[in-house]
Each structure stands twice: as structure tokens, then as C-alpha cells.
Amino acid sequence: MKLKDTLENYSFVLPAVLIFSIFYIVPLFWVLQLSMYQWDGILPTKVFVGFRNFLEIAQDKIWWKAMYQAGYITLIALTFQNALALTLAWACDRDIKGGNIYRVIFYLPPVLSEVVVGLVWRWIYDGNYGLLNYWLNGLGWAHLTTDWLSNPKTALTAIATIHSWKGFGWGFIIFLAGLQTIPRQLYEAARVDGANSWQIFKKVTIPLMTPVFILVSILTILGTMQVFVLILSMTGGGPGYHTEVPVTRILASMVGSSRFGYACSQGIIFGAILLAVSFIQIRLSKHMRQA
Amino acid sequence: MTDGTRYKIEGFLKNASVHLLLITVAVTCIFPLLWMIGSALKTQQTVFSDMSIIPRHPVWSNFYHAWTKGGFGMYFFNSVIYTVTVVFGIVIVSSLAAFAFSRLKFPGKNVLFYMFLAAMMIPLPGSFVPLYVLMTKLHLVNTRIGYILCMINVGLSFSIYLLKTFFDKMPPALEDAARIDGCSKLGIWWNVALPLARPAIAVIIIFNSLNVWNEYILATLIFSSKSLMPLQRGLMIFQGTHITEYPLLMAGITITVFPIILVYFLMQKHIIKGITAGAIVE
Numbered sequence: 001m002k003l004k005d006t007l008e009n010y011s012f013v014l015p016a017v018l019i020f021s022i023f024y025i026v027p028l029f030w031v032l033q034l035s036m037y038q039w040d041g042i043l044p045t046k047v048f049v050g051f052r053n054f055l056e057i058a059q060d061k062i063w064w065k066a067m068y069q070a071g072y073i074t075l076i077a078l079t080f081q082n083a084l085a086l087t088l089a090w091a092c093d094r095d096i097k098g099g100n101i102y103r104v105i106f107y108l109p110p111v112l113s114e115v116v117v118g119l120v121w122r123w124i125y126d127g128n129y130g131l132l133n134y135w136l137n138g139l140g141w142a143h144l145t146t147d148w149l150s151n152p153k154t155a156l157t158a159i160a161t162i163h164s165w166k167g168f169g170w171g172f173i174i175f176l177a178g179l180q181t182i183p184r185q186l187y188e189a190a191r192v193d194g195a196n197s198w199q200i201f202k203k204v205t206i207p208l209m210t211p212v213f214i215l216v217s218i219l220t221i222l223g224t225m226q227v228f229v230l231i232l233s234m235t236g237g238g239p240g241y242h243t244e245v246p247v248t249r250i251l252a253s254m255v256g257s258s259r260f261g262y263a264c265s266q267g268i269i270f271g272a273i274l275l276a277v278s279f280i281q282i283r284l285s286k287h288m289r290q291a
Numbered sequence: 292m293t294d295g296t297r298y299k300i301e302g303f304l305k306n307a308s309v310h311l312l313l314i315t316v317a318v319t320c321i322f323p324l325l326w327m328i329g330s331a332l333k334t335q336q337t338v339f340s341d342m343s344i345i346p347r348h349p350v351w352s353n354f355y356h357a358w359t360k361g362g363f364g365m366y367f368f369n370s371v372i373y374t375v376t377v378v379f380g381i382v383i384v385s386s387l388a389a390f391a392f393s394r395l396k397f398p399g400k401n402v403l404f405y406m407f408l409a410a411m412m413i414p415l416p417g418s419f420v421p422l423y424v425l426m427t428k429l430h431l432v433n434t435r436i437g438y439i440l441c442m443i444n445v446g447l448s449f450s451i452y453l454l455k456t457f458f459d460k461m462p463p464a465l466e467d468a469a470r471i472d473g474c475s476k477l478g479i480w481w482n483v484a485l486p487l488a489r490p491a492i493a494v495i496i497i498f499n500s501l502n503v504w505n506e507y508i509l510a511t512l513i514f515s516s517k518s519l520m521p522l523q524r525g526l527m528i529f530q531g532t533h534i535t536e537y538p539l540l541m542a543g544i545t546i547t548v549f550p551i552i553l554v555y556f557l558m559q560k561h562i563i564k565g566i567t568a569g570a571i572v573e
Binding site (some may be wrong): 002006008010011012014015017019020022023024026027028030031034041081084086087091092094096097101102104105106107108109111112113115116117119120121123124128129131134151153165169170173174178187222226228229232234246247250251254255260263267270271274275278 | 306307309310312313316317319320321323324326327330338339342351370383384385387390391392396398403406407413414415416417418419420421422423424425426427440441443444447448451461476478480501503504505506507508512523526527530537540542544547548551555556559561566
């Protein structure tokens with residue numbers, strides 16, 4: 001009876017565990033294993049190379065360029081995108097007319113796919129027929145026009161801008177939810193004590209929002225560092241390697257040069273870096289809370 | 292001027308500048324979509340010269356051509372199949388598991404649950420590489436079922452977590468009453484737990500639908516026949532082969548986003564609640 005009971009209970013989790021084991025755990029082990037091999041993904045012959053893939057990554061200039069470029073997009077997302085999100089959340093937190101309409105509109109870009117966002121903006125950015133250049137010409141700023149996504153100087157920033165455009169609505173929602181948990185009495189008390197809006201923001205809002213800031217920045221970093229579909233749909237990594245990021249490199253190693261082992265080691269290195277970054281941030285936040 | 296009127300004017304100006312900021316940003320959010328629809332209504336000749344947002348002579352036939360010749364009708368049908376089956380699969384599989392994690396006893400329960408949690412926390416960039424290898428080994432490349440199973444797995448961890456927190460709050464008295472009435476465990480899951488978890492299930496359905504509808508990379512790696520591809524993949528193929536046919540491309544994109552926007556406006560309350568819940572999990 002007891003055994004039958006236990007088996008019955010197991011049967012509830014069986015489908016989930018089965019799917020999870022096959023599609024998550026097995027691939028996870030394969031990544032670790034394949035990273036030690038040289039393999040083209042088709043032939044049954046795999047050559048064991050030990051840690052040589054990892055040594056190669058250390059000297060792979062394009063890989064580190066891609067890492068730096070992802071870092072650049074992340075920096076813009078952390079500063080520009082999150083500052084915008086916070087400002088808007090702060091503006092909507094007061095009982096403002098139409099607050100809900102703004103909320104609905106700001107979250108519209110995040111529900112669109114990266115392919116859609118990328119292709120629409122690619123058309124707006126187009127060097128010959130794009131709307132952006134048309135407007136710049138109309139305003140008499142012809143010297144500012146360029147082929148935004150083919151110019152190595154502008155391509156990465158153009159992508160970072162669209163990434164922020166797509167993402168700020170998400171930060172906005174989280175910030176707004178955080179702001180709404182702050183008791184109104186605190187604001188009133190500060191006002192009675194003669195504090196102005198900026199002082200209230202600095203002395204009441206920011207300290208109480210620190211956990212939310214940390215959460216949003218961790219998720220922004222993890223999300224933005226791994227961005228790649230947007231890039232595939234806007235530039236495909238070009239011009240040259242000027243908009244490559246780590247995940248597009250992993251994809252290139254796999255599909256482009258059929259080096260599955262190398263692609264797996266790139267994935268491990270990148271995953272480890274991301275994990276380290278979030279660990280440091282969690283540590284820092286704990287430290288700050290104690291201080 | 293009295294102090295009272297000055298405060299009123301100051302307040303008005305402050306309010307107006309806040310609204311100005313909000314409206315500006317709101318316009319930048321909507322504008323690209325309007326531009327997309329506007330471009331979809333132009334012809335191959337006018338799209339490069341007519342820069343008005345609403346064209347004077349809108350051409351609706353682009354939608355028809357995108358749907359038929361562009362293959363978007365087929366891609367749309369595929370996207371619907373994948374979204375419906377994957378979401379259905381996730382709801383059933385994750386609610387069964389979450390029910391067990393919350394309500395039933397068996398050895399190794401916590402280990403298994405934390406395994407799902409850990410999968411949510413650990414970043415696995417490039418996990419598509421081994422997944423593709425797996426699909427090849429299982430002969431699931433270029434099959435619908437292979438893609439569906441992969442995508443069910445993607446949504447599983449979050450859904451199990453969300454449902455478990457819901458089932459944990461379920462009053463034991465309800466469960467006991469059902470048991471006394473002769474309900475089996477499966478019966479309690481179906482008759483008591485699932486109806487109570489309706490709000491959580493709504494969040495799971497909406498988020499996973501958006502996620503499957505918008506998924507690109509696995510669809511790219513798994514499918515090689517056009518007849519099996521979903522919309523996002525179809526868009527990239529169309530863009531690659533008809534690079535300058537902007538009106539048709541924009542019509543295709545409009546077809547792709549239309550259901551998303553519709554669902555979003557209908558369900559925005561659940562969606563906004565869900566994001567906050569999702570962020571707290573992570």
C-alpha cells in the first residue's frame with residue numbers, strides 16, 4: 001500500500017522530470033563533455049583535446065571584442081534604459097491622470113519579438129530610404145545622416161538604443177511596483193519636515209528602493225549580455241565584427257564553422273562569467289544592506 | 292498674484308511637464324508600429340518616396356500577397372499549432388508536478404524541486420548547441436514534436452514554481468473534504484487544485500503564449516522545411532530573400548504582431564501582474 005502510494009505520487013512529477021532530464025540535464029552534461037572535444041557535429045569521430053578549446057578562447061580576439069560589445073550594450077541598458085524607466089515610474093507613481101494608459105503603452109515594446117523589433121527599426125534606420133535619415137534631411141541636418149547599421153561607428157549604439165527602447169518598459173513596471181510599496185506617510189512626513197521633491201527622492205525613495213535597483217540591475221545585466229536575436233535581425237553581427245556579441249559568436253562557431261566543441265566551451269566561459277557577475281552583485285548588495 | 296494662485300500655476304506646470312515627458316515616450320513606443328502598418332499599405336513604388344505615415348491611397352492587397360505568396364498564412368498556422376500545443380502541455384505537466392511538490396509526499400521531493408529552481412537561476416548561454424545535438428540524435432530535427440517538446444521544457448521551471456506557491460496556499464480543509472467525498476489524488480488535482488489556481492494558470496498561459504509565439508532561435512535550428520516553420524523564422528527567411536520588398540515585409544510583420552497586440556490589450560492586467568511576480572522569483 002505504502003509503495004503503491006509513493007509510486008502514484010511519483011507519477012505526478014514523472015512527465016515534468018522526464019522532459020526536464022532529457023531537454024535540460026542531458027544537454028547540460030553534453031556541454032561540459034563536448035567542450036573538451038573537437039567535433040564538427042556530424043561525423044561520429046570526436047577528437048579529445050582537453051582544455052585546448054579554452055586556451056584558444058583566451059586568444060580569440062573576436063570573442064573578446066564581442067564580449068566588450070555586449071558590455072557596451074549592457075552599460076547603455078544599465079544607465080540610459082534604467083534611468084528612463086525609473087524617471088517614468090516616478091512620474092506615474094503619483095496619482096496621475098491616465099497612469100494606466102501609459103503603463104499599457106510602455107510595456108508594448110517588450111511584448112513584441114526581437115525579430116519584429118529588429119526588422120521594423122532596420123527599415124527606419126535604412127541608409128537610403130529610412131525614415132530617420134529622411135527626417136534629419138528635412139530638419140536640415142543632412143551632415144548627420146549615415147547608413148546607421150552599416151557604419152561601424154554607429155551600428156552598435158544604434159542597436160543598444162533599440163535594445164533599451166525594447167526593454168525600458170519592463171524596468172518601468174518593476175520600478176513602479178517597487179515605488180508603490182513605499183508607504184505614503186513617509187513622503188508626507190518628509191514634506192511636513194520641509195523636504196523638497198529632490199530631497200525626498202534622495203533620502204526616502206532611493207534607500208527604500210535599493211533592493212529593487214539591485215534586482216533590476218542583475219536582471220538587466222543577465223538579459224542584455226545574452227542579447228542576440230535582435231542583432232541577428234538588425235545587422236547579423238556586421239559590419240565586419242562590429243556588432244558581434246558572445247551568443248552570436250557561439251552560433252557562428254556552431255552553424256558557421258561547424259565547431260561544436262568550441263561553441264560549447266564558449267558557452268561555458270560565458271555562463272561562468274555571467275554567474276560570477278551576479279554573485280558579485282548579490283554579495284555587494286548584502287554588504288550594502290549591512291553597512 | 293496671491294500665493295494660492297502661484298501654487299496652482301506651479302502645480303499645473305509641473306503636471307504638464309510630467310505629462311509631456313510621458314506622452315513623448317509613449318509616442319516613441321507606438322510610432323514604429325504605426326510606421327510599420329503605414330509602410331504595409333504602400334506599394335513597392337511609393338514606399339520609398341511617400342513618407343507620410345498614413346498613405347493617401349492605402350493598398351490592402353499587400354496583406355493578401357504576404358499571406359499567400361509570402362507564405363505567412365502557412366507560418367501563421369504553424370505558430371498557432373506550436374503555441375496552443377506547447378502552452379497546453381506546459382499547463383498540464385507543470386500543474387501535475389507543482390501539485391505533487393506542494394501536496395504529496397515522496398522521497399527526493401525537495402531535491403527535485405530545487406533542481407527546477409536552479410535551472411531558472413543558472414544562465415546557460417548557447418544551450419541551443421547541445422539541444423540541437425540532442426534533437427539530431429533523437430531524430431527530432433525538422434519535426435513538429437521535437438520543437439514542441441523543447442519549448443515545453445523552456446516554460447516548465449517557471450510555471451512549476453508559480454503554481455507551487457499557489458497550491459501551497461490552498462486550504463487543507465478543501466483537500467480533506469474532497470478526499471472524504473472519495474476523490475482520488477488526480478481528482479483533487481483536477482477538481483480542487485486547478486480551479487483554485489486559475490489566476491496563476493492565466494499568467495502561465497499568457498506568458499508562455501507570448502514566449503512561444505516570439506521564439507526564434509530553436510525554430511531556426513530545428514526546422515529546415517518551410518512548411519513547418521513558425522512566423523518569426525518565416526519573417527527572417529522572407530527578409531533574406533525579398534530584401535527590398537518593404538511593403539510585403541511590413542505586411543508580414545503586421546500579421547505576426549497582430550495577435551500579440553490583441554492578446555496584450557485584452558490581458559494587460561494579468562501581464563503586468565505576471566512580470567512583477569516573475570521578477571520576484573528570479
